Amino acid sequence: MFQLLIVDDEASVVDSLADTLPWSDIGITGVFKAYSGAEALGMMRMNSIDIVISDIQMPGMSGIELLERIRKSWRKTKCIVLSGFAEFSYAQQAIRHNSYDYLLKPIGDSEILDKVQAVVRLLQEERQEDRSYQQAMKAFRENLPKIRGELLNGLLQGKRYSEQRLAEELEMVSVNVRKDDCFALMLMRLEQGFADMGFLSLSLMEYAIGNIAEELFEDRFRLWMCKDVHGYLLFLVTLNGERFPEEKDVPPLRSPAKEDAELFQLAASQLQNSVKQYLKGSVSVIVSGWGLFPQDANGLYQSLLASLRTMLGDQDDLFISVPDEQEPLVVPSLQALYEPPMLVHLLESGDWQAIGVKLEHIFGELHAKGAESSEHLVEVFFFIYSAFSSFAHKNGRRVEEMLGPGLSDLRELSACRSADALRSWASQALDHMQRDMERETRSTRETVVRKIQDFVRKHLGDDVSLLAIADYMYMHPVHVSRIYKLVAGENLSDYVLRLKMEKAVELLTGSTLKNYEIALRLGYQNPNYFIKVFKKYYSVTPQEYRLKLPD
Structure with a gap:
């Protein structure tokens, strides 16, 4: 998909070439016009131009000068010189300025289409060997640890992926983990000796801890490391070597052999001691029970955070092992409210379909966990209301304007009477807000179009x-x-x-x-x-x- 710019001080030449030739047939998706060298440079700055067809003799900036400017600033753009002058000196200058071809007026439509099509083929070949692509891949490889960490962080926070999408993401970042693999989590909190370090020093220490962990675990385990949203180091640990059975009738193994589970705990303890010995700082380590990837990632992560709050507290240099089987929470937590994508971010992006899906997840979890107490209903209400309020204020509007006086009234909290009432309120509020934004967007666009039409008529x-x-x-x-x-x-x-x-x-x-x-x-x-x-x-x-x- 390429874009073409035609430059000539004769408007009829430009208009005829641009408007009458079947450019799309040869892979040109956009044709731009310029009637002077200066205007051509302006078009080049505002658009991604791949091919330029330019006359040589133009008042002001000549075609040769234009070619020179293009060569300096847009080296990948291919130029075809179109001129009624057959002197060899013009051809020599055009060639010096990296002109792809030199054509003499008058020229037939088929001939100019053939020339441009040849340039299109050349550009296609160059793109396949594009250095910028190689540079992008190099940058991707250099940032691979960070990209892997972001993917793991999303899974820990509860971000949902389709099975195919997750498999593609894992393959792209070269993480050797797949659906229903048995895994455990290891959380590390850096404490004395690390707290006062600057960003660079702390980053080096975290890198060193990752290397030590790889050496200690490499014989029996694979590690996937990230820094979570709280600043803790988090390792997802899977067994190294053979995969678990994949036959349809054989369920995946939720926990490894007893020997492997014990070795995992031993390696985690050795990591804690090695950090203290070699890096001269204390850390606390919490290891989870075992689960299946990716469905248990968020649950195990939340169990680590809960243990950190209740068992670790402000003590340093502790090692805690969270049991596989934990007592269920007396008061369930609503994870769908706080997992990505956040409702306020979906509102800011204007993705109304995704917002509807998000609300369905919230109310689905509310029902599934039986969390329909007045406390949970109020929590959900204020979570949604605060997202709506933030969105309204970022658009310079009052909540009452976007939701209407009935839906924005907080005096009685009537929406919190029941889960059904709350769902109905949220649905009505969302519909009202969406219609309001669509009216505003439509009105703004219609105003723009009226101004354009008025300008054209005048x-x-x-x-x-x-x-x-x-x-x-x-x-x-x-x-x-x-x-x-x-x-x-x-x-x-x-x-x-x-x-x-x-x-x-x-x-x-x-x-x-x-x-x-x-x-x-x-x-x-x-x-x-x-x-x-x-x-x-x-x-x-x-x-x-x-x-x-x-x-």
């Missing part, structure tokens, strides 16, 4: 190019084009053409102006090009149209 005989409209609107040309098509249902270029053709018919019908005079009034500097466009639109020339008019 300047129909002047410059009504996409760039000129974008400058007037203080918007990016691509955004102008997309907004217009979304609201008006047609391309902006089609609207401009339709107005020009309607105006042409009006002048042909109600005046005695000649064709060239009408062309000039409509902004066409070349009467022949105007006739060509008119015939393509109405299937007759302007003269033939006028002859058909009743006397």
